[in-house]
Amino acid sequence: MDEESRKQERIRRKRAEMRRRRRRALMIRRAVFALAVLMVLAGFIALVTAGVRAVKKNREAKGAAEAAVIASQEAEREEAVNDLIAEADRLASMYDYDAAAALLRSDDAYAETPALTAAVKAYEDRKAACVPLDVSTVPHVFFHSLINDSRGFDPAVNGDFVAMDNGCWMCSTSEFQAMLQQMYEAGYVLVRLRDLVVETVDGEGRVHYTPNTSLMLPPDKKGLVLSEDDLSYYHAYDNQGIASRLVLDADGRVVCEYTDADGVMHTGSYDVVPILNDFIDEHPDFSYHNARGMIALTGYNGVFGYRTDSVYLTRDAERLDPDQIVFLEAHPDFDYDAEVAAAGTIAEALKAEGWEFASHTWGHRHADTASLEALKSDNEKWVATVEPIVGKTDTIIFAHGSDIAGIEAYTADNEKYAYFNEAGYHFYCNVDGSTAVWQQIGDGYVRSGRVNLDGYRLYQTMTGNERSSEVMAYLGIHDVAEFFDNNRVTPVTIP
Secondary structure, three states: OOEEEEEEEEHHHHHHHHHHHHHHHHHHHHHHHHHHHHHHHHHHHHHHHHHHHHHHHHHHHHHHHHHHHHHHHHHHHHHHHHHHHHHHHHHOOOOOOOHHHHHHHOOOOEEEEEEEHHHHHHHHHHOOEEOOOOOOOOEEEEEEEEEEOOOHOOOHHHHHHHHHHHHHHHHHHHHHHHHHHHHHHEEEEOOHHHHEEEEEEEEOOOOEEOOOOOEEEOOOOEEEEEEOOOOOOHHHHOOOOOOOEEOOOOOOOOEEEEEOOOOOEEEOOOOHHHHHHHHHHHHHHHHHOOOOOOOEEEEOOOOOEEEEOOOHHHHHOOOOHHHHHHHHHHOOOOOHHHHHHHHHHHHEEEEEEEEEEEEEEOOOOOOOOOOOHHHHHHHHHHHHHHHHHOOOOOOOOOHHHHHOOOOOOOOOHHHHHHHHHHOOOOOEEEEOOOOOEEEEEEOOOOOEEEEOOOOHHHHHHHHOOOOHHHHHHHHOOOHHHHOOOOOOOOOOOOO
16 A cells, blocks of 8 residues: 555544544533433432422421320310200209300300210209299208307306306307208208299389299208308307308308317307308209308407407497407507408408308397387498498398297288388398298388207207107107217306
8 A cells, every 4th residue: 555545544543543532522522411311310300209298297397296286176165065964954953944045055165065965854854854842841040140159058157147148049160960861862052031922113112022932842852941140250259159240261151260269269160150151162953053141240259250340449338348458458559440340351252152141139128128219229320330331221130030020911000010121121030949930021021030050959960859849840850869969068057
């Protein structure tokens, strides 16, 4: 091969080599590009997948949160419904079926809540099963302040007369609790004295009363009126195991202060008011429409253990008795206005709990033997010193179980009745221990004979007195010897 041919061959081979190199470079670039595309695509796919997963996760989280909110709302609603039904059930337990139903119907979602509609239906059925109470069969029982320890019955502590007096007219806390339980088990339900009648007022402002035929209770229930006399915690009660005053506890409930034989002060249920409140808390069906009892108040030593009579302010030497002098000397920082304010707070709390107030005359007067002028003067003192604390009342519970007439009806010719009627009293209570029930519903007044449940009644029943036994049997009280307080001196006689 000549030189020119060899030259051309070298050129050809060089060009071929260059083409191969270009092809390899192109293939490499294509491979790199393809790899880059694959990597980008893989990244994109990974990103999309992660996004999808994130969206799904977010959706799942959002769904779980929404479900948790719904579950919480449902739980809160269920709790609110249960609380509402519990409140309504208490009203229904006290035979106030209409109020119970109205409370549930006030719920915004009442119609869509089966538990509420079912409860209302149950209340309506219970109401339909009730029957009118025969108000002429309702007894009225009463108590004095209760004795918490043996001092009140012990002649060695307070002398023979005080021991005999307390043994006759007082009960111990354990006796009171036993009688409450037995009357409850016998089917009795507390009602208000005014529940027994219907009051109307004519065009001239005169009130008129007729028996209430619409007081409805279940067929196995019976009505009972209760009152407590002398809730003033007199100075004379000191060191007798009786509470010293009413106070409010941390929850705003009315309780007692009581100092035991060792001089230790206690706060709690040591008299009729808080013990009865406790009993109704446990047995709401012992109370018709939240009825409690009626508190009969004098005024000469104040009320509820607070020294609110004006003599503690004026310190009139002619009016102060020895006990009051001793008290004021022992309390040089006594603040009359603070005492009145505290008593007013107790009165409002008592009313909120369902208690009512009555005059017991300011000076614990014998209404049967006191002159008309003496009763007028006495009532004016009550209105001046007690009424501003407890409010106006239309009820008078005569002290000493007396009355301003015999069993005959009150008439306008009776000057004492005419005065009390004009003064705004329309409910009058005496004591008739010979029978379980004594009532007189006049055109413009109501009279109620009360049964004394005290040491004398218990002792007479325990020793076989026929009348006392009949009265106690009517009240469902039995086996007196099992709860009779043997700290009491026997025989129990009227001092």
